[in-house]
Amino acid sequence: MGTPIETDRHVRRVVRDLAPAAGDRILEVGCGRGFLTRRIQAHSPDTQGIDVNPESIRHGVAPRLRVMDAALLDFEDAAFDKLYSFHAIEHLPDVGIALGEMARVLRPGGRLLLVYPAEPIRGLFVVPTAVRMFRNPLRARELHLHKLSPRRLRHVIDAQDLPLAHVRSRFSLLLTPQFMTLLARR
Numbered sequence: 001m002g003t004p005i006e007t008d009r010h011v012r013r014v015v016r017d018l019a020p021a022a023g024d025r026i027l028e029v030g031c032g033r034g035f036l037t038r039r040i041q042a043h044s045p046d047t048q049g050i051d052v053n054p055e056s057i058r059h060g061v062a063p064r065l066r067v068m069d070a071a072l073l074d075f076e077d078a079a080f081d082k083l084y085s086f087h088a089i090e091h092l093p094d095v096g097i098a099l100g101e102m103a104r105v106l107r108p109g110g111r112l113l114l115v116y117p118a119e120p121i122r123g124l125f126v127v128p129t130a131v132r133m134f135r136n137p138l139r140a141r142e143l144h145l146h147k148l149s150p151r152r153l154r155h156v157i158d159a160q161d162l163p164l165a166h167v168r169s170r171f172s173l174l175l176t177p178q179f180m181t182l183l184a185r186r
Helices: 004-018 035-041 054-058 095-105 124-134 137-142 150-159
Strands: 025-029 046-051 065-067 080-086 106-117 164-172 178-185
Touching: 004 035, 004 080, 004 106, 004 178, 025 035, 025 095, 035 046, 054 065, 080 095, 095 106, 095 150, 124 137, 150 164, 150 178
Parallel strands: 025 046, 025 080, 046 065, 080 106
Antiparallel strands: 106 178, 164 178
16 A cells, blocks of 8 residues: 555545545455555445455455456445545556446445546656566556546546546645546446
C-alpha cells in the first residue's frame, strides 16, 4: 500500500468521498496486502479487498482479502454499496472491462472512488519500480498500461455504455500528481 502517511491520506479520501457507514458493504480493488482495507474495516466491518497478486493476499494484514482479477469479479450483481481503488486501474489491461465489472457489483446509487496517477508521460511515475523489478527504466510502460485522466475515464464509460455517472474529479499535486474521480452507479 505504501507508507503509513499515504495510508492515512487514503483513509481520509475514502471517508470524505464515500462516507463509509457501519452497515455498508465495501470493496477495495487492488488492495495489495490490505493495509487500507484494514483501516476502512474499522468504519465498515464488511469491507473486502481483492488483488490479482497471490503473494500480497498470502501476506495480507486484514481479514476478507481474496485473490481476484478486477476484470472478472466473483461477486453477485449489486453486492456492494461502495467501491474504491487506489493506483490500480492504470495497471489493468482493459479499463472498460474492469469498470464494467465494478459497475455490475455496485448497487444502484452506490459510489465508486478511483485514484490514479496524473502522469504527463505514461509510466513516468513508475520508472524507479521498473528499475527495481526489471533493471530497465524503459520497461515502466509494462507497469502503467494506461495514461488516464477524468476525460479519458468518461470516454471509456460512454464508449462502453456503462451505468456510471461522473460525480466529480479532482487533481492533487501533493507528493505525486494524481486524479481522484468519484462515480455513481445509475
